[in-house]
Amino acid sequence: MEIIMSILAGTLFAAGVYLILQKQLLKIVLGTALLSHGAHLFILTMGKLNRGKPPILIEGIKDYTDPLPQALILTSIVISFGVTSFLLVLAYRTYQSNKTDMMDQLRGTDDE
Amino acid sequence: MMSNLVFLPIFIPLFFGALLVFFNKKQKVTVNISFLVVLLSLGVSIFLSYHVFSTGPLTLETGGWKAPYGIILVADKLSVIMILAVNVIALTAAIFALSSVTEKMVQHYFYPLFFLLIAGVSGAFLTGDLFNLFVFFEVLLMASYGLIIIGGSKHQFRESVKYILLNLFSSILFVTTVAFLYSVTGTVNMAQLGERVAQVEQQGILTGIGILLFIVFATKGALFPLYFWLPKSYIVPSPIVSALFGALLTKVGVYSMLRVFTLIFSHKLELTHTFFIWVATLTMIIGVIGALSTSNVKLIIAYNIMPAIGFMLLGIGTFSAESLAGTIYYLVHDMAIKAALFFLAGLLVWHAGTSNLKKMGGYIKTAPLMGWMFFIASLILAGIPPFSGFIGKYLLLRGAMDEGHYIAAGVGLLSSLLILFSVIRIFIGAFWGELKEEPKQAVKTSGLAASAVLIAISILLGVGAEWFYPYVQAAADSLIDPQIYIDYVLKE
Numbered sequence: 395m396e397i398i399m400s401i402l403a404g405t406l407f408a409a410g411v412y413l414i415l416q417k418q419l420l421k422i423v424l425g426t427a428l429l430s431h432g433a434h435l436f437i438l439t440m441g442k443l444n445r446g447k448p449p450i451l452i453e454g455i456k457d458y459t460d461p462l463p464q465a466l467i468l469t470s471i472v473i474s475f476g477v478t479s480f481l482l483v484l485a486y487r488t489y490q491s492n493k494t495d496m497m498d499q500l501r502g503t504d505d506e
Numbered sequence: 507m508m509s510n511l512v513f514l515p516i517f518i519p520l521f522f523g524a525l526l527v528f529f530n531k532k533q534k535v536t537v538n539i540s541f542l543v544v545l546l547s548l549g550v551s552i553f554l555s556y557h558v559f560s561t562g563p564l565t566l567e568t569g570g571w572k573a574p575y576g577i578i579l580v581a582d583k584l585s586v587i588m589i590l591a592v593n594v595i596a597l598t599a600a601i602f603a604l605s606s607v608t609e610k611m612v613q614h615y616f617y618p619l620f621f622l623l624i625a626g627v628s629g630a631f632l633t634g635d636l637f638n639l640f641v642f643f644e645v646l647l648m649a650s651y652g653l654i655i656i657g658g659s660k661h662q663f664r665e666s667v668k669y670i671l672l673n674l675f676s677s678i679l680f681v682t683t684v685a686f687l688y689s690v691t692g693t694v695n696m697a698q699l700g701e702r703v704a705q706v707e708q709q710g711i712l713t714g715i716g717i718l719l720f721i722v723f724a725t726k727g728a729l730f731p732l733y734f735w736l737p738k739s740y741i742v743p744s745p746i747v748s749a750l751f752g753a754l755l756t757k758v759g760v761y762s763m764l765r766v767f768t769l770i771f772s773h774k775l776e777l778t779h780t781f782f783i784w785v786a787t788l789t790m791i792i793g794v795i796g797a798l799s800t801s802n803v804k805l806i807i808a809y810n811i812m813p814a815i816g817f818m819l820l821g822i823g824t825f826s827a828e829s830l831a832g833t834i835y836y837l838v839h840d841m842a843i844k845a846a847l848f849f850l851a852g853l854l855v856w857h858a859g860t861s862n863l864k865k866m867g868g869y870i871k872t873a874p875l876m877g878w879m880f881f882i883a884s885l886i887l888a889g890i891p892p893f894s895g896f897i898g899k900y901l902l903l904r905g906a907m908d909e910g911h912y913i914a915a916g917v918g919l920l921s922s923l924l925i926l927f928s929v930i931r932i933f934i935g936a937f938w939g940e941l942k943e944e945p946k947q948a949v950k951t952s953g954l955a956a957s958a959v960l961i962a963i964s965i966l967l968g969v970g971a972e973w974f975y976p977y978v979q980a981a982a983d984s985l986i987d988p989q990i991y992i993d994y995v996l997k998e
Contacts, residue, residue, distance in 0.1 A: 414675070419667065426674050433682045440689035463688070466637055470681050473644045477674055480651060484670065488663040500664045502738060 399439040406432030419485045419495040423478065430474035437467045511557065512566040512581045514550045515589050515628040518543060519596075523621030533612045537604065540617050544600045547624070548593040555586040559977060563994055565634065573996050574698045580634035580995060583981035584834065588631040588761055591838045594963065595753050595845050596624050598956040599746060602849050605950030606746050614656050623649035623750060630758050634995055636687065637694045639762060640680050643726070647673050650755060653747045654739065662742045669739035676725035683718045690715065697995035700769040700988050708773035716771035716778055720763065727759025727815050730788040736811065737796060741804040741861075745852020748804065752811055753845035757837055760818045764833060767822055768985040769992075775825055782823030783906075787914045789816035790921040797928035801863040803936070806928055807844075807851045810887065813921050814840045820914055821902045829905025831975070831982035836898030838978075839967055843886050843895065846960035847929070850880050853953045854936060859946030863932060868941035873949045877937040879957055884933055886964045888926030894967035897975070 406428050413425025441463030449461040489495045522543040529536045558564060563582040567573060581589070599620070607616050626646025633639050654666040688694055690711060691702045703712055721732070728736040740751050771778060793812025800806060814836070821833030855861045857873055870877040882893075889895035899922060906915040967974060984990050 414671075422671060426671065426678070429675070429678045430681075433678045433685070436682055437685040437688075440685040462694070463685075466681075466684070466688075466694075469637075469641060473641070474674075474678070476648070477644075477651075477670070477677075480648075481667075481670055481674065484651075484655070484663065484667055487658075488667050491658075491660045491663050500667070502661055502664055 395443045396439055399435060399443065403432045403435040403439060406435065417497045419488065419497065419500075422497070423481050423485050426481070427474075427478050430470070430478070434467050434470055434474075437463050437470065508557065509564050509566045511550070511554055512564050512579045512632060513568075515547060515554065515593070516579075516625050516632065518547045518550065519621040519628065520625040523618045523625060526617045526621065527615060530613050530615055530618075533609050536612055536617050540600055540603070540621070543621065544593070544597045548597055551586070551589045551593045554581060555590050558583060558586045559980070563991075565995060574693055574695045577638050578634040578695065578995065579632045580697075580991075581632055582991060582994075583977070583984055584761075584764070585631050587834060587838065587977065587981055588757075589628055591841050592624060592627050592631070592754060595750070595841055595960075596620075598845060598849075598959050599750055601959065602746050602749070602953050602956035604952040606744060606852065606953060611656055611744065615652065616656055619649045619652040619656075620750070622646075623653065623754070625649075627754050627758055631761060634696050635694055636696055636699065636766075637684050639696075640677070640684060643680065643758070644677060646755070646758065647677070650751065653750070654743045656747065657744060659742070665739040665742045668735055672725065672735045676722050679718065679725075680722045683715060683722060686711075686715050686718070695995075696765070696769055697992045700992050701996070703770050704773060704988075708771060713771070713774050713777060716767070716774075717781075719766055719771070720778070720782075723759045723763045723766070724785070725759075727756045727763065727819075728789075728812055729785055729815060729819060730792050730812075733789065733792065733812055737805055737808040740808040740811070741802070745804075745848060745855070748808070748852065749845045749848035752808065752848050753841045756811055756815055757841055760815060760833075760837060763819070763822055764830070764837075764985070768825075768830070769988045772825070772988065779823045779825050782819050783911055783914050786816045786819035786823055787917045789813065789819065790917055794921045794924040794928065798924060801935075803851050803855060803861050803863055803866075803932055804848075805861075806863075806932060807847050810847070810925060810928065811844060813925055814844070816921070817899065817902055817918060820906055820911075820918060823914075824902075824905045824909050824911060825986075826905050826909060827979070827982050827986045828901055828908070830985050831979045832898055832901030832905055834978050834981055835894075835901060835967075835975075839886075839894040839898050839964060842960045842963050842967070843883060846883050846957045846964070847880075847887060849953060849957045849960070850876065850883060851932075853949055853957070854880070854932075856947055857945045857949050858936065858943070863935040866936040866942065867939045868937070869945065870937040871941060872945045875954060876949050877933070879954065879961060880937070881930075881933050883957070883961055883964075884926065884929040886961065886968070887929055889922050890926070892968045894964045894971075897968055897971045 410425045410429030441460040444459045447459045449459045566579040629642035725732045790813040796809035818833045821829040858866045886893040889899040903915045
């Protein structure tokens with residue numbers, strides 16, 4: 395199971411990196427979204443995947459699911475959700491005010 | 507009960523930052539409350555520093571969860587020095603805000619975002635948990651995303667998109683690295699990480715993870731070759747925001763490196779820390795070249811952030827008690843002087859109506875006080891004795907020489923000269939000669955007052971080095987021996 399998850403996370407990372415190397419702003423934003431999905435899956439996988447086990451350690455129970463990665467991933471999901479939505483609005487406003495969404499035309503000069 | 511004190515430097519700005527959201531239409535109320543908050547916060551941080559230096563570090567186990575399991579906040583000597591510096595910067599920023607924050611900026615939530623930034627920075631300095639450090643990074647970054655686009659001009663949007671994308675990418679890398687580290691060591695508590703990495707003598711993959719973390723912090727701290735986002739994005743917002751960014755944001759990256767590479771990854775010095783010295787050297791060179799290459803006043807100051815970061819990294823790379831003390835000294839000095847220079851550059855640009863140095867000239871007649879303050883600030887930045895920059899650089903360069911890093915030390919000396927040249931160029935170009943154009947507006951007194959406070963602090967740090975140095979040395983001594991921190995946090 396861990397191997398499948400790792401491959402999935404790796405694919406998400408690869409797709410994300412491919413997208414953030416594009417010139418169009420929207421594609422880059424989508425790329426960061428994919429990258430953060432990859433990172434989240436990766437955190438979950440790193441804590442070992444157990445099925446049907448309680449996430450707490452009680453006396454007598456030896457086999458349990460590590461609750462920490464789940465806490466980390468939840469925090470991280472909320473943060474990246476917020477940043478991505480902010481970034482989408484910002485990308486739209488940038489497109490509106492600069493009249494372009496191509497990164498190579500968003501370079502700017504020294505004197506402004 | 508005393509341990510709850512640790513939470514206050516985060517709680518006060520966080521609470522009042524949220525509260526001020528309701529007063530965005532009432533500028534007067536907001537300004538008054540914000541002054542009370544910065545003074546209260548400064549008072550608390552002074553008391554906290556006094557307490558830590560007289561009776562030893564404090565920890566707060568949030569929610570009552572014991573040390574390696576719950577999130578802990580640790581106020582050790584280094585943390586309280588940083589907290590104190592942040593709160594002083596916050597006070598001067600509140601003074602500068604009197605002249606520069608317009609009603610429109612208040613309506614667009616300048617003050618709430620400002621306090622959230624302070625809360626995030628304070629949290630990053632106080633946390634003893636690596637994942638929590640990421641969370642506080644996000645808190646301060648979110649606030650900075652809001653601050654950077656206040657004003658909403660065309661180039662602000664253009665530059666902030668790049669700034670946010672790059673920071674988002676490095677945050678994702680940060681989370682991934684924490685996941686790596688968790689899978690190898692089974693903990694995210696910094697003290698326990700330090701203990702466990704020491705047990706296996708930082709073998710194989712752990713060094714790799716350490717370098718990944720370095721890349722994350724290097725992106726936040728604008729080190730070579732990850733600096734390219736910094737200069738332009740720091741000059742587009744309002745001067746007060748530039749000053750806050752220049753004084754606080756990159757320094758959080760440096761602080762994190764200082765913490766992580768003394769506490770956790772300090773067992774393969776010949777590999778990691780030698781690498782740091784080369785990165786530091788290149789950062790100094792690139793930063794100085796950038797500062798000399800432009801005639802945009804704000805851009806010159808923004809580029810000058812980089813050689814300073816290079817100096818601090820040189821201290822971490824050298825890794826002796828003396829050089830770490832130099833890094834801490836330089837960190838505090840640089841926070842004060844960068845804020846002062848950004849304030850002064852902002853005032854100058856308003857006064858002249860342009861940021862192009864070639865269109866300025868002769869303003870010493872219309873704004874003599876600002877001119878001379880700029881001159882003193884330039885000397886402090888370059889490290890002319892007896893100012894504070896000299897003490898920090900002296901410690902850093904002597905530390906580097908002692909450990910045989912002659913090339914890095916030589917580059918440091920040369921870059922100091924070029925830093926002086928790059929900022930004196932502003933002084934000569936903008937203040938000497940005949941008045942080229944009539945000034946657009948008079949210099950604002952509160953802006954000058956804020957800069958004067960910071961310059962006075964820098965002079966005090968330099969002249970009174972005898973008084974401050976023992977505290978900095980004590981903080982550096984506790985860094986060089988991570989066992990003190992580990993034992994204290996894990997209560998062994």
